Amino acid sequence: MENRKVYLDKHSNLLQLEEHMYPLVDVEKPNVFRNLFRYDEIPKIAFNDRIVPHSMPDEIWITDTTFRDGQQSRAPYSPEQIVKIYEYFHRLGGPKGKIRQCEFFLYSKKDRDAVYQCMEKGYEFPEITSWIRASKKDFELVKEIGMKETGILVSCSDYHIFYKLKMTRRECMEHYLSVVRECLETGVSPRCHLEDITRSDIYGFVIPFCLELMKLKEEYQIPVKVRVCDTMGYGVNYPGAVIPRSIPGIIYGIRVHAGVPSELIEFHGHNDFYKAVSNSSTAWLYGASGVNCSLFGIGERTGNTPLEAMVFEYAQLRGTLDNMDTAVITELAEYYEKEIGYTVPSRTPFVGRNFNVTRAGIHADGLLKNEEIYNVFDTDKFLNRPPLVAVSNTSGLAGIAHWINTYFHLPEGKQVDKNTEMVAMVKAWVDKEYEEGRMTVLTDEELLEVIEAARKRLGCELM
Known part of the structure; x- marks a missing residue:
């Protein structure tokens, strides 16, 4: 206790005591939280009444995954359609770039053609980024195109580590860190997608892994982002809920115990339990600067957080739209119906034919x-x-x-x-x-x- 550092928290203006370090907990058997996630029962939401404080960042923004996660659940967009939608995002985000980034696949020639055409627009926002699996072969694509930042899939639950990757936690972490290091070696900023975080051992794997990522950030002096991926939509925003389902608890742990600054934390939600929007807003409230969305919520299974929803959540939380051009949302809905052939369900808020x-x-x-x-x-x-x-x-x-x-x-x-x-x-x-x-x-x-x-x-x- 005597050797722990005391520091001033810039958001609360209170003196804080430095937390203990959190080493990796390597286990022989996977921890799949069977007390919460029995497959033959509905998942349980348990409480321990541990409350963490709000910590809204000085600046918050939206990032987009329409061309990545959104495109996994529908027929691929043509390069022309991608470029047009990208132009809409540029207008919607306004002069302050509230739609901060768009992420793209790089695997097909069609995807790469769209990326090149969007790059030719020369827009500062949305910044063009990519997404790859944690493999050195995939990373060659990033280097070839000249991306400044790429997302890297780093699945973090024991469901993935043990059952899918067939590794131990230590083997998995070392593999991920080697790919991240290679990314940094060439000057590319990695964005680590912590897949299935709401079924992960937060203090046994996630926090230790994020601590290592922050060490690499300091070593290379290049930003290393973490994307908090509620892949299955298990996250909840209820005060006092236990981790790993507690979104406030996860964001707090990554920000305070792993030392990841707010501007490097992003939340990516899924809507399996109708909580994508509330969880995304909660991530903002507890310290994530970015929320990752898909237009009209189109995405894997039940979809992602709808981008248009978070535009209006932003306005409600900040008291201003910060010059976002919301009329573009209607233009996008019309474009999808007339040019792409996709009809938004009629009662969808803000965009459905019958919403008002x-x-x-x-x-x-x-x-x-x-x-x-x-x-x-x-x-x-x-x-x-x-x-x-x-x-x-x-x-x-x-x-x-x-x-x-x-x-x-x-x-x-x-x-x-x-x-x-x-x-x-x-x-x-x-x-x-x-x-x-x-x-x-x-x-x-x-x-x-x-x-x-x-x-x-x-x-x-x-x-």
Whole structure:
């Protein structure tokens, strides 16, 4: 105790006592946390009520894996599509580069062609990075293209170390460190992807490994990043939950006990248990500067943290968008639908066709009086998506009036309301449709035809 260093923590402004060193714990049998992860039972979330403090970094940002993890779960993008999406990311991230990096595969000629074309754009942000397995053969690809940084797969749970790699922890660590050292020898900054960290022995393998990485960082004077990969989505953000499932506990341990600075910590979440967004926000709150995302959450199995979600999480946590251009999100959704042939599920927040569409008549009435009542924020301002009302048997006069005003972009003074005769005529037709047994929402084309007939009958114009 007497020989442990006392230092001032720059975030809390409190004196801290240097923690004990954490040596590698080499074990003969794998620790697979069978008390938490019995395969024939639903995983358990246990608590020990050990709380770690918030430590939001001075600067936080988003990185993207659309062209890597996102591309593992769908048909490959063409080089032209990759370049176009990359241009969208550049615009979305704004002048401050809040979309900090994009990572790419390098294995096919098509992937490499896309990388070269994106490099030719000359953008500072998003920075172009790659991803490889921890093999010297893969590293040749990185050197050939001239990447400044590459991700390296360094699986860290005993599930992977013992069952997949067939190694001991010490053999595995030495193998990983040899690849990282080779990366550093040529001046390339490694980003170590700590795969399956939420089933790993945090203080028996992860922290000792990260301590060795920080030694290499000091030796070569080149940044060494760590990506905290919640590969199976087991992470939770509940205060007092035990590691390895506790995201606050993992981020705290890597930052404080392994000495990895916030700007070198990044979180990569999966959505198997619906927790990708909350875990990513939690990683920011407890000391990770970066969160790694995929556009629309497209990724392995249930997907990754949706990039568009973290844009709005950033704004909520920081009180500003820092000049991110959120209207680009809508352009991206339209591009995916029209050019790529991918339709975002209709109720997906911010991007789905129906994310700000209301069907209930009582809600439509409130929306007509004041859209703040039933719209999350000014979606027209931030996403070029004004709130809409779908017309059905529950829409009522107010819903039909709102649909007409919104669809035709009627200005003040020209807008209809539930007392307008045309609205009553349309409602009479709608009521008749459902009285005759209709079960579906009315289409825009049907409504336009009925409105046009009513307009002609009344001899009026809508504009």
